[in-house]
């Protein structure tokens with residue numbers, strides 16, 4: 593899979609312990625880095641949140657995305673949202689929030705959390721390129737009502753590097769779903785963010801507690817280091833084939 597002469601296995605410094613991953617069996621999963629969550633006027637703000645709190649995750653996530661692309665790693669982006677007719681949006685989800693600002697209502701970035709609207713799209717800094725998988729999901733978890741499980745199986749993926757927003761909602765839900773399906777999830781702390789710093793912190797602690805009950809917590813520089821250590825010739829001496 594790699595464009596470089598890569599050692600097949602890398603070791604990522606993480607908590608509660610470092611983790612060895614076979615790069616060929618590892619995917620980068622970027623959860624819901626959409627304008628609706630990251631920018632003013634979208635779903636996140638209609639829920640009463642300060643969306644500027646999510647901005648710090650973008651640069652580290654872009655660095656990992658660049659490295660993953662360079663390796664030829666499977667890259668998966670997800671987007672939370674619904675069909676324009678709301679047929680995949682449960683009433684119990686829609687009816688929450690202020691009546692004038694619900695899912696499907698018009699906002700400055702188009703109808704809130706609706707597929708095809710500007711707000712539903714991924715932010716420019718992390719925009720998918722050709723060949724990358726984009727999963728549209730109606731729920732918080734990326735496995736529910738999507739083809740994600742089948743796609744991971746087709747690619748023989750065993751490990752997920754997980755980035756995105758928000759830490760305690762869609763990232764945590766997806767990690768729990770993935771953990772039950774047998775995937776090793778390594779959540780990159782600085783590539784995730786929450787509207788609530790304390791939920792970010794606790795969301796990560798819940799994952800790595802009890803010997804890594806849901807997975808591992810690491811960060812962007814640990815992944816970049818692990819890649820560099822796996823590919824010393826290609827990265828330090830420009831030895832790409």
Ligand code: TIU
Nearest residue numbers: 624672757758761762763
């Ligand atoms: N509200 C909140 O924190 N998050 C969501 O509604 N979706 C995701 O986390 N993507």
